[in-house]
Amino acid sequence: MFFSYIKFAWRNFKKNKVYTFINIIGLVIGMVCSILISLWIADEWNYDRFHVNRQNIYRILVDTESANSVTKSSTTPNTLGPVLAANYNDITAMTRYVGGFSGWLIRYEDKSFTNDRWAAADPAFFQIFSFPFIVGNPATALQDQQSVVITDKMAQKYFGDNTALGKVIKKDNSDLYVTGVIHIPENSHIQFDYLFPIENMRRWFYQDLESWDVGIFRTYIQVRAGFPGAEVEKKIASIIPEHNPQMKAQLSLQPLIDIHLRTTFPDQCNYQQGNITYVYILSLVALCVLLVACINFMNLSTSRSSIRVKEIGVRKAIGARRWELIGQLLGESVMYALISMILAILIIKLILPVFTTFIGKNLEFLSFSNFKMLFWLTALTFVVGIFAGSYPAFVLSSFTPINTLKAGLVHNVPSHARIRNILVVIQFFTASVFIIGSLVFYQQLYYMQHTDKGYDKDNIVYFYGYGKYMTDYNSAREALLQNPNIESISKAFPPFYPGEEESSDIMWPGKNIDKEFVIYHKIVDFDYLQTFGISMTAGRFFNSEMSTDLDNYVLNETAIKEMGLQEPLGKTITYKGRTGQIIGVMKDFHHTSFHSAISPFIFEMYNGPCYICVKMKPDNILQTLAFIEGKWLEFVPDRPFSYMFFKDAVDNYYHNEQRSMVFARGFTGLAIFISCLGLLGLCSFMVEQRSKEIGIRKVLGASVPGLFYLLSRDFISWVVLANLLAWPVAWYAMHHWLQNFAYRITLNLWLFILAGIITVFIALAMIGLQVLRAAMANPVESLRYE
Amino acid sequence: MIKLVDVEKYYANKFIKTWVLRNINLTIHEGDFVSIMGPSGAGKSTLLHIIGMLDDMSGGEYYFMDEPVHKLNEKKRTAFHQQYIGFVFQAYHLIDELTVYENLETPLLYKKVKTAERKSMIADMLDRFNIVAKKDLFPNQLSGGQQQLVAVARALIINPKIILADEPTGNLNSKQGLEIMEMLKQLNKEGTTIIQVTHDENKAAFGNRIIHLADGYVEKEEQHG
């Protein structure tokens, strides 16, 4: 019996090649999309979940309340961690952590590197986090101040195949002994190449580890297993003001597994922060693409089934049980799904390398030992097959045999036509929502990329100023400016957001001291304004002629506004204990992505070591870079030259958007494509069904436009209805999404109308194509059969 | 074996009811050979469909082997189809995607007949109807008459207790038609109940009862030997 079904289905496949092809192509695309997206989502979702203690690990956040909002930050006072661990029994372990930055010169024998990212942590780091050790003992690895734990990648780079344990590497003049080699999975929010005990931060970074001021460390705690984090949070919430009345900040706990996806503030972790919104959006996209493909499939099977009603009637009359018919029809549709799934798996296997390089993630797909994935894929196949085949299977098998046998009766059964119309509406509804969504998405991204951010980001490179840049900045600067292709040079610390110091230690006449006010601090020099193309709204910028400018301050518009200063110029303010005059107000610029509002900024000059930003002319960039590198060898002979383009750093803020954008655009295109395929199938079927009518009408003298009108009339009204239904849904969804941005576009009605026009156009084109085909055919052809 | 009491059938179209069968009272005994005659549109096919449980009645009672069909669920009706009823459609209704052989095999598959037995039954049928050479052809590769032969063969293959045949010889020449009639007569002698619809007086005469339908009513009934 089973074999005869297979044979039957196979003949049906062959007999209806176009239909089979459309059906399978649509499903394959749907499956490929949704599986790829699921892989990405699973990867995002699994961030930091490899830690054994993940349920009991929290990161401490500092919530600072300022005039208008609460600012969250993950940098805690340096001494917070040890104090917490000493005073609360529920906290079983604590580690401070800072890292992910590169630029330090590390030497091993005659090799030297600066690209490796350093990190520092307390000894309990490896007790809390379970990074797998390849060699070494996690319990003792950070005990000694001179120890260092390196990653497998770094071990390979420095020592080749030799065992790394016990080897000595040099940071400046200090020796560090390798006490462990670990592997850091890609989906860890903590990323570094080498990690040393935090004690070293005193001598290398001049950190006061007992300070209660805003520090540079993140603090992670592990609480007793099963102990609710909320309890701990309640106990420790207001510990900072007890020790440092200056700082009006509350503590809160962030579960480890929330860090990657649910951190709402720009974290300075130097890794690619995720965003739960995009996980949701892409889940939705995956689901929709699959749904569109299924609806498509269902649509085609349903319309197709009106041809099969006769067969079903006969089978019933000669003794087929109802469940046998249902089994046969569902079986056929599951078979389609299975073939599609196999094709989809092959395609994914083929394109996965391209996809992973494109999204910059290493995704794994279907090794046969992976039963969980096999299970899901099989489940997906069956769900899709059964979902798509359910209508024909359950409805057609329920008709009285004679109704299905009298040709033509069933597809006049109202419910049948109604179901098909509903399917058309759903299909176009989804397509329309997709189109609107991607248009809005695209507009917002375009807006973010092309709106004047208030500064120039092109053709600027930056590097840390060592050697002569440190000792004799001015002559190094002069030497570079000799090159006519270099426009200007400025110091900046940090060169771009994030990394600015935040402080509430600022006083000005008329300040309301009950209100916490946080201001960001940036170190600049005279040419900063020119280098970054920023302008002033009042007063003047720092001037090299004025020696007193070292004591003065420049603030941005937002700062002036939030501080409530009426006539800021000449006012005296005290920042971190140093008093100076406000000499100018800088025009606001978007220091970070459009997600966040512009923050108050204070600028000051500083003579010490700093990042050097070089603005070049757009032509001959490569020669200019070669020139800068040549000078570097002269000025900083003991370090290799490493630089970054400012633009890359800035574009990084929009990394998430850009990546999701490409995702969304690609997959929306595919969803639309699948919709068209479905519509094509539907139209060709409809025309095929009415070919006898078309033939007769042609013989009676109907024109092609007349036929076109006849066939498209009903269809178009359904497509229009689908659009009308889609608009409010799309509006709601996109309005919601736009709330993510402090600076955003407004939703335009014409976008919605455009989506409507696109879908109607697609529908008309598809019908037109089919009508032409039918109208070109010799009428006798279509009349002879039937 | 079959008892119809006040059976009626109408098609309701908005406000108008079109009557196709009215007031049908009919008893058919095991071993009967009944011929139904009447002008086109009289309701012959409809009556046969109702007897064959392929169509619903609008009113009345129908007992098949003392079971009230009007109250039976689908499962039970399907069981009757499998066990007792062989139906020959006026329009043949072969399955287009299956070969002659497979068309004959399908009812046996549903009846769960064993493979070896199935093969011999099909071979026997092909032989009886002289269509062995056509067994691997699809219905659209056959002439109308050949299709009709396959349709009759398919009805007979399950050894039904009752054969319902809607103009089983309409597309055959008189010699072939008579052969089929002889075959039915033979089956009838062996105990199979037969109800046929026909326009041909001669073929109607093969039966022991002739029922004349007109406009949905039983006009008259003749009894033969």
Ligand SMILES: Nc1ncnc2c1ncn2[C@@H]1O[C@H](COP(=O)(O)OP(=O)(O)OP(=O)(O)O)[C@@H](O)[C@H]1O
């Ligand atoms: N679905 C339907 N809706 C309305 N009327 C119908 C329907 N099906 C059949 N009829 C009507 O029922 C009547 C009887 O049809 P039936 O097929 O039983 O006639 P018949 O006696 O078999 O005729 P013929 O000798 O031409 O085969 C016809 O008048 C037909 O118009």
Ligand SMILES: [Mg+2]
């Ligand atoms: Mg008839």
